[in-house]
Amino acid sequence: MVRSFVLPLLAAAGIVSAATLPRDNVDCTGVNAISPKCRSNEVKYTRDVYYVGGRLISTATGNITADQLYVEKLTPTCGVKHPNPLVFFHGGAVSGVTWLNTPDGRKGFASHFIEKGYQVYLLDHTGVGRSSQEATSEYTLWNSTGVESVQAGFTAPELNPTYPQATLHTQWPGTGQKGDPYFDQFSKGVIPFTSNWTMGELSMRASGCKLLSLIGPSYLISHSSGAQYPILLSNDCPDLVAGNINLEHSTQPFWNYGSALNSGSSIRPWGLANTPLTYDPPVTNSSELSKEWDGEDTLAKRRCYIQTEPARKLPQIAKVPYLCTTGEASVHATYDHCVINYLNQAGVKTDWIKLGEVGIHGNGHFGHLELNNLEIASVVEQWIQYQDRQKR
Incomplete structure (x- = not known):
């Protein structure tokens, strides 16, 4: 008989499965699940790590590397069954970890798609996490999100709702x-990110297209502010973006919204980005884009900036199939x-799935971590499968 104290050592060495370890009277909630006595819900894959792109910056102490992109390559042990890889772009104030297991230890999006036989790539955007940069004057201006803001905006917006849909949050x-x-487990993963959006976009444009040139046409899956990078890559290297x-x-x-009516701040002078996009007729300066407010501002449905007609088109971005999913309580x-209207006006065909309308209810902004996250993953997977059928 193997003594009980030996089992965790054997599991750590891979000699026995962690699933064989006892859980009786063991607290496996939150960070306590780090114990070797707690089972993992992750799936089997192999993991490789790379840095893509980057450039040298001359400093007083020598050349340093900047703008390199941290990339994890996760390969299903069951074999890759789909032709196009999936590249995941995290949102602001978090890292690529957001796509792994959830704060309460359930399978995340990465596990779902690995289990289905997809090749998965996880990024830490330049300036974030394991892609963090040297504090040079041209790059790094840090900010972050406080615990109270995380609670009010993401994990419990229903407690003090600032918009009507917040009361629907249950997941x-x-x-x-x-x-x-x-x-507590989630909020500890909220980390600084760069507020120098221009420099961040420029570095991600270079390293992102470099990554796609190495791995081939891929589906780009993004959350929140991470969505700015797939838009840019669709503009710069659309032939390498499957969706x-x-x-x-x-x-x-053109705008970041405040919580009060008619409030917010100007940003993204190129419409959907802080750096140049390819418009038709061409634009050499963002000031050439003429815009106007559309709609009445209400807390349930905000007014939007659109282009003044005749609207310029986005011919590069229009080459790439586009999907947005939105939680009913977010x-x-x-x-x-507003983004859907702007893209459609610019000639980009879009699909917009409101999760509540397809029977997936109660989601806030971090739906990919919430209790019904794999239902959302299945919606994304069905859209990918549809795009793959269209290409045959």
């Missing part, structure tokens, strides 16, 4: 408040239509 695991083990999939895109044209339910 965050646990209470969504400080002191809950799942909230642009956005879980609540944060590329609202603040994005109030303004995701």
Whole structure:
């Protein structure tokens, strides 16, 4: 008989499965699940790590590397069964970890797609996490998101709703408040990110297209502010983008919304980006884009900037199939239509799936981590399968 204290050592060495370890009287909630006595819900894959792109910057102490992109390559042990890889772009204030297991230990999006036989790539955007940059004057201006803002905006917006849809939020695991083990696990993964959007976009444009040139045409799956990068790659190297999939895109044209009516701040002077996009007729300066407000501003549905007609087109971006999904309880339910309207006006065909309308209810902004996250993953997978059939 193997003594009980030996089992965790054997599991760590891969000699026995972690699933064989006892769980009786073991607390496996939140970070406690790090214990070798707790089972993992992850699937089997092999993992390789790379840095893609980058450039040298001369400093007083020598050349340093900047703009390199951290990439994890996750390959299903069952074999790759689909022709196009999936590349995941995280949102603001988090890292590529957001696509792995959820704060309460369930399978994340990466596991779902690996289990289905997809080749998966996870990124830490330049300037974030394992792609963090040297604090040079041309690059790094840090900001982050406080615990209170995380609670109010993402994990428990229903407690003090600033928009009507927030009261529908039901899917965050646990209470969504400080002191809950799942909230604490999630909030510790909220990290600084760059507020120098121009430099961030320029570096991601270069390293992103470089990555796609190495791995071939891929589906780009993004969350929140991570959506700005697939838009740019669709503009710069559309032949390498099989599809642009956005879980609540944060590329609202020309504007970031405040919580009060008629509030916010100007951003993205090129409409969907802070750096140049290819318009037709051509634009050499963002000031040439003429815009106007469309609609009345309400807390349930915000007004949008659109182009003044005749609208310029986005011919490069229009080459790439586009999908957005929106949770019924997310603040994005109030303004995701603005991006859809802008793209349609610019000649980009879009698909927009409102999750509540297809029977997936109660989701906030981080739906890919919530209790019904794999239902959302299945919607994304069905869209990918449809695009693949169209190409045959």
